[in-house]
Amino acid sequence: MKPILIAGGGIGGIATALCLRARGVPFELFEQAAAFREVGAGIQLSANVMRILMKLGLGGPLARIAVMPKGLEVRSWQSGERILWTPLGYEAERHFGAPYYHAHRAEVLELLVGALGSANIHLGCKVASVAHDAQGASLTLEDGSTHAGEAVVAADGIHSLVRDQLFGKGAPRFSGNVAWRGTMPAEAVAGLKLDFLSSNWWGPERSLVHYYISGGRTHNWIGVGRSQAPSRESWSATGNVDDALAEYAGWHPQVLGVIRATTKLFRMALYDREPLPTWHAGRVVLLGDAAHAMLPYHAQGAAQSIEDAYVLAGCIADAPGEPVAAIERYERIRKERAEWVQRFSREAEELFNMSDPARVARRDSRLHENQQKYPSGFPEGQQKIYGYDADAALAGVPA
Numbered sequence: 001m002k003p004i005l006i007a008g009g010g011i012g013g014i015a016t017a018l019c020l021r022a023r024g025v026p027f028e029l030f031e032q033a034a035a036f037r038e039v040g041a042g043i044q045l046s047a048n049v050m051r052i053l054m055k056l057g058l059g060g061p062l063a064r065i066a067v068m069p070k071g072l073e074v075r076s077w078q079s080g081e082r083i084l085w086t087p088l089g090y091e092a093e094r095h096f097g098a099p100y101y102h103a104h105r106a107e108v109l110e111l112l113v114g115a116l117g118s119a120n121i122h123l124g125c126k127v128a129s130v131a132h133d134a135q136g137a138s139l140t141l142e143d144g145s146t147h148a149g150e151a152v153v154a155a156d157g158i159h160s161l162v163r164d165q166l167f168g169k170g171a172p173r174f175s176g177n178v179a180w181r182g183t184m185p186a187e188a189v190a191g192l193k194l195d196f197l198s199s200n201w202w203g204p205e206r207s208l209v210h211y212y213i214s215g216g217r218t219h220n221w222i223g224v225g226r227s228q229a230p231s232r233e234s235w236s237a238t239g240n241v242d243d244a245l246a247e248y249a250g251w252h253p254q255v256l257g258v259i260r261a262t263t264k265l266f267r268m269a270l271y272d273r274e275p276l277p278t279w280h281a282g283r284v285v286l287l288g289d290a291a292h293a294m295l296p297y298h299a300q301g302a303a304q305s306i307e308d309a310y311v312l313a314g315c316i317a318d319a320p321g322e323p324v325a326a327i328e329r330y331e332r333i334r335k336e337r338a339e340w341v342q343r344f345s346r347e348a349e350e351l352f353n354m355s356d357p358a359r360v361a362r363r364d365s366r367l368h369e370n371q372q373k374y375p376s377g378f379p380e381g382q383q384k385i386y387g388y389d390a391d392a393a394l395a396g397v398p399a
């Protein structure tokens with residue numbers, strides 16, 4: 001069998017390579033950067049994605065670098081009053097059959113890359129174009145070399161060149177919001193006596209979540225809100241603590257304490273994409289942010305790309321020599337799910353950053369009622385996100 005060609009070595013591309021290898025399918029991965037890299041910030045790994053990472057044998061190694069939060073708490077920005085509580089920790093692990101972790105992105109990436117090894121990985125190789133016909137698919141790099149394979153998986157992110165090539169140039173949609181991302185050594189917030197939680201704060205026009213990562217050695221926060229001065233969609237644009245404090249002026253002392261303790265701060269504008277009518281053309285298929293870039297309110301972008309990777313690898317392994325049938329099956333299984341999460345994440349923007357006091361009161365009482373309705377503590381949306389079983393999804397749409 002000719003290899004599956006993967007364009008892009010972010011979390012989605014690397015997960016695709018790992019899932020293909022686990023199924024015995026050959027691949028070649030092409031990443032434009034000279035080294036795999038991730039930003040020094042936190043990532044939430046919910047049960048739906050942990051279930052897959054455990055199947056890849058990464059459950060133990062991840063447990064060693066991650067933090068298992070006891071619960072997800074949402075508090076009001078100024079009074080600190082609790083709006084919502086969802087158990088995580090061992091209760092969520094029992095309920096969903098997999099843990100919920102907080103981890104450092106760079107450490108997760110290092111672990112994935114370590115599991116992958118260096119065979120069939122081509123760094124410093126920017127894909128310039130792709131082609132396909134009835135016999136095969138290929139990609140051409142910027143240096144002019146062409147590589148042939150069975151199919152191309154485009155995991156080249158929100159600015160996907162392959163997406164543009166297949167479906168015409170389209171710009172990502174600016175959400176009107178900017179994300180702050182800060183980290184600090186745990187000792188810097190020791191005085192705040194923070195618990196091991198996903199601590200969410202909702203206020204007018206902005207929200208903030210903070211949690212421990214790196215086995216509890218580092219604290220991390222993400223603040224999302226309207227901004228007069230949007231910045232680039234870039235993980236490397238740095239931010240200024242005084243500017244962040246000004247945007248969160250008047251917020252609860254715990255929030256301000258976390259921001260004040262920041263030692264490393266990034267600021268990036270938040271974009272997503274409109275759904276596409278299809279994710280593939282013949283033997284070329286999109287995956288991860290290239291297919292369904294989403295806003296980060298439910299912390300699901302990387303999780304969805306890993307779900308994609310697992311399902312796509314399963315479809316390819318189930319249909320040797322029939323890549324188009326495999327790709328069509330992948331799309332049937334994944335598109336509706338990922339685009340629902342994409343929509344749900346867009347809707348959350350309004351829920352998290354609401355300003356009008358009457359609407360805020362209505363939202364809070366609805367969430368309180370919801371809490372009574374679901375004795376497990378997990379509202380419907382969370383059940384649907386965290387409960388996803390990629391093997392059941394594959395079994396539900398036979399090859």
Ligand SMILES: Cc1cc2nc3c(=O)[nH]c(=O)nc-3n(C[C@H](O)[C@H](O)[C@H](O)COP(=O)(O)OP(=O)(O)OC[C@H]3O[C@@H](n4cnc5c(N)ncnc54)[C@H](O)[C@@H]3O)c2cc1C
Nearest residue numbers: 008010011012032044127156157288289296299301302303
């Ligand atoms: C503020 C914020 C917080 C988030 N928090 C979470 C979270 O807690 N949990 C979660 O699951 N998700 C989270 N996400 C989403 C998550 O980060 C992304 O969805 C995920 O990283 C997408 O992975 P990807 O591999 O599809 O794309 P990317 O990570 O963008 O990777 C694409 C790769 O392709 C490479 N590439 C691009 N073009 C080419 C080319 N022409 N040739 C070769 N290589 C190329 C790039 O260099 C890059 O390495 C968050 C996002 C934001 C903005």
